[in-house]
Amino acid sequence: MAFESSADETSVAIIRDGNEIVSLETATQIKSHQRFGGIVPEVASRHHIEQVTLLADAALQDADVTYDDLTAITVTQGPGLVGALLIGVTAAKTIAWAHNLPLVPVIHLAGHISAANFVEPIQYPALALMVSGGHTELVLMREEYDYLVIGDTRDDAAGECYDKVGRTMGLKYPSGKIIDEMAHRGEDAYDLPRAMLNEDNFDFSFSGLKSAVINLMHNAEQRGESVDLDNLATSFQHAVVDVLVGKTERALKAYPVKSFIVAGGVAANQGLRDGLNELMQQFPDTRYIPVPIALAGDNAAMIGAAGDIAYRHGKRGEWDLNANPALEF
Ligand code: KG4
Ligand code: ZN
Numbered sequence: 001m002a003f004e005s006s007a008d009e010t011s012v013a014i015i016r017d018g019n020e021i022v023s024l025e026t027a028t029q030i031k032s033h034q035r036f037g038g039i040v041p042e043v044a045s046r047h048h049i050e051q052v053t054l055l056a057d058a059a060l061q062d063a064d065v066t067y068d069d070l071t072a073i074t075v076t077q078g079p080g081l082v083g084a085l086l087i088g089v090t091a092a093k094t095i096a097w098a099h100n101l102p103l104v105p106v107i108h109l110a111g112h113i114s115a116a117n118f119v120e121p122i123q124y125p126a127l128a129l130m131v132s133g134g135h136t137e138l139v140l141m142r143e144e145y146d147y148l149v150i151g152d153t154r155d156d157a158a159g160e161c162y163d164k165v166g167r168t169m170g171l172k173y174p175s176g177k178i179i180d181e182m183a184h185r186g187e188d189a190y191d192l193p194r195a196m197l198n199e200d201n202f203d204f205s206f207s208g209l210k211s212a213v214i215n216l217m218h219n220a221e222q223r224g225e226s227v228d229l230d231n232l233a234t235s236f237q238h239a240v241v242d243v244l245v246g247k248t249e250r251a252l253k254a255y256p257v258k259s260f261i262v263a264g265g266v267a268a269n270q271g272l273r274d275g276l277n278e279l280m281q282q283f284p285d286t287r288y289i290p291v292p293i294a295l296a297g298d299n300a301a302m303i304g305a306a307g308d309i310a311y312r313h314g315k316r317g318e319w320d321l322n323a324n325p326a327l328e329f
Pocket of ligand 2: 265
């Protein structure tokens with residue numbers, strides 16, 4: 001049984017053998033945060049408290065099992081909002097202790113990547129492009145349960161950039177999906193920067209792109225000119241996708257791998273999926289595993305998949321396990 005509560009989704013899942021979802025119950029809080037334009041940590045924690053035991057009961061019922069049928073309890077230890085993480089960690093610890101089950105803490109990002117195992121077994125060495133609201137990383141896995149971050153963002157994460165640009169454009173939070181849809185209606189009419197694309201490393205930077213969009217909107221407003229938001233969405237998405245695909249190409253050339261995974265909330269982006277599909281034609285010896293859109297955002301099934309790997313590699317949490325908001329690979 002897996003628990004996820006790092007941000008604004010409370011989620012509990014029951015997983016069999018690390019590759020089959022027996023049940024998955026998720027409560028999203030997006031509506032409560034939308035009017036603030038982002039996640040309010042205190043509000044998030046309160047929702048997690050209300051939902052976590054209800055979802056655990058629902059997950060058992062839906063799977064038609066009891067706590068006695070479980071092998072282990074796994075939970076996101078971090079990174080994320082500390083108050084939000086604490087609810088999942090406390091629930092998982094309590095259940096594990098009460099039912100005498102091993103407790104297995106996992107890194108949220110390993111969860112996003114491990115969701116690929118629901119599609120097909122990840123073959124190693126593998127590379128993952130992990131793109132979410134909080135992270136943008138290229139992660140090399142030379143073998144199972146071995147994570148090496150070879151590229152990272154120097155400032156904003158890709159999803160964060162989508163959300164901030166969306167806010168400037170007057171869109172609802174989170175804006176990634178909305179901009180993605182607009183991008184398919186518009187034309188690439190604005191010239192926007194592609195930071196670090198030609199630098200010989202695997203790192204990213206999105207704050208310059210964000211500022212460029214904000215300045216463009218601001219200048220147009222001052223001049224009394226209108227901005228075609230669909231066209232702006234298209235140009236913005238092209239800039240993000242060019243950089244993500246370009247850096248992935250560089251990484252795949254430097255590290256020939258058997259599987260390439262794209263994971264995290266931004267992996268649901270249609271422009272990115274199309275760009276990577278095209279890129280992967282160049283790498284016929286690498287299996288391309290895009291995490292299914294339904295499992296790209298935060299959910300406990302992916303934590304179950306990562307928990308299965310961690311469990312098999314002997315990872316255990318003690319009873320004093322604490323949430324770690326800055327947990328890294
Ligand atoms: O992985 P996730 O659910 O939560 C984190 O761990 O951060 O990712 C959420 C992020 C948000 O920034 C959201 O705007 C973005 O994923 N996102 C998208 C799309 N769907 C969600 N970004 C671009 N295109 C999408 N279709
Ligand atoms: Zn996430």
